[in-house]
Amino acid sequence: MNKMVDSMxxxxxxxxxxxxxxxxxxxxxxxxxxxxxALRERGTRGLTVVSNNCGVDDWGLGLLLASKQIRKMVSSxxxxxxxxxxxxxxxxxxxxxxxxxxxxxxxxxxxxxVPGFYTAAGVGTTVAEGKEVRQFDGKNYLLEKAIIGDFxxxxxxxxxxxxxxxxxxxxxxxxxxxxxxxxITIAEAEEVVEPGELDPDSIHTPGIYVQRVIQGGAYDxxxxxxxxxxxxxxxx
Numbered sequence: 001m002n003k004m005v006d007s008m009x010x011x012x013x014x015x016x017x018x019x020x021x022x023x024x025x026x027x028x029x030x031x032x033x034x035x036x037x038a039l040r041e042r043g044t045r046g047l048t049v050v051s052n053n054c055g056v057d058d059w060g061l062g063l064l065l066a067s068k069q070i071r072k073m074v075s076s077x078x079x080x081x082x083x084x085x086x087x088x089x090x091x092x093x094x095x096x097x098x099x100x101x102x103x104x105x106x107x108x109x110x111x112x113x114v115p116g117f118y119t120a121a122g123v124g125t126t127v128a129e130g131k132e133v134r135q136f137d138g139k140n141y142l143l144e145k146a147i148i149g150d151f152x153x154x155x156x157x158x159x160x161x162x163x164x165x166x167x168x169x170x171x172x173x174x175x176x177x178x179x180x181x182x183x184i185t186i187a188e189a190e191e192v193v194e195p196g197e198l199d200p201d202s203i204h205t206p207g208i209y210v211q212r213v214i215q216g217g218a219y220d221x222x223x224x225x226x227x228x229x230x231x232x233x234x235x236x
Contacts, residue, residue, distance in 0.1 A: 003163045003213045004192065008038035011186050011214045015044055015151050018071075022107065022149035023051040023061060024178040027080075027224040030171030031060045032155040032188050034216050040064055048072040050107070050147055052100065052174050056080050059222055068092065074147070076100040080224060099127065102144055104177055109146035111180025111209070116145045152182020155216070156205075159189035160198055163207030172204060179205045188216040 005011045012035060015021070025031030039047075040063050047070050054073055055062035064070050065083045072094040078084045087093035098106070099121040109117055118141035122128050132143040154175045157168035165187055167175050179185045187205075192215045 001195075002161050003207070003211060004161050005212050005214050008034050008188070008214060009042065011035065011188075011212050012038050012042060012044075012151075012153075015039065015042075017044055018046040018048075019044070019150040020048040020050065022147065022152040022178040022182050023049055024152070024154035024173070024175035025060065026052050026170070026173035028055060028060055028222045029224075030155050030167065030173050030175055031055065032153040032186075033060065033219065034188050035153045035155075035186060035214075036061060036063060040067055040069065043067075043069070045069045046071045048074065050074040050103075050149060051178075052103065053077040054081050054084050056224060057083050059220075065093070072096065074098060074103070076103050097127070102127075103147075104174065106144055106147040107174070107177040107181045110148040111177065114146055116143055118142065119144055147181055149178075149182045150184070152178045152185040154179045154185065154187050154205075156187050156189040158191045158193060158198060159187055159210075159213050160193050160195045160207070161213065162195050163187065163210030163213055164195075164198055164203045165189070165205040165207075165210060166198060166202055167204050176205050179209050182209075184212070185210045186212040186214070188214045190216055190219060 049070050053075050054065055062081050074096045088095050102121050120141050122142055123140045128142050133140050156165040158166040187210050
């Protein structure tokens with residue numbers, strides 16, 4: 001039952017080249033930054049990464065992109081990363097763009113054991129290319145397949161040694177979906193407590209979905225893009 005591992009490198013040691021990873025987070029919020037850094041250090045290559053986005057040039061998944069460890073991205077948004085743009089245009093990076101709600105549901109379906117579902121999102125666009133279209137009540141829907149990853153990397157606020165996870169506020173985002181959709185889920189947490197210390201009603205991801213837990217170090221909680229406006233009026 002004790003799922004603790006001693007180091008980030010130990011946690012990701014068996015992720016092979018060519019693996020499919022599902023990575024939690026939204027922008028730079030709630031990303032498993034220490035596990036990503038460990039993957040970069042290990043040099044695992046040819047990865048297919050499923051995540052809402054690919055971070056920024058110098059942080060998050062952008063670090064793996066900069067070191068050219070990612071072969072394919074399955075994501076909803078890519079607008080903050082110049083490396084992403086350059087590698088895609090040069091043919092180095094394969095990209096599958098998925099509407100954000102569809103991506104969330106494909107992950108949820110993977111975790112729930114549902115092989116696929118129909119959605120109206122993307123009908124009549126390039127998203128529909130190569131996909132089955134079926135009518136329900138006179139309206140077209142696309143068949144979208146569930147996503148299951150070889151591994152999932154998530155970041156929790158608190159965890160216990162049995163793998164039960166609590167996410168804090170907006171960092172909850174894609175993390176519970178990612179955790180459920182990985183065959184092997186690795187969770188880094190800001191704080192690890194003893195079993196029984198987490199309120200059962202507050203647990204977002206039960207430990208049955210999590211195979212490894214690692215205590216994270218200091219977290220650099222960056223803002224992806226900070227926009228401010230001048231203060232109204234002035235002093236004096």
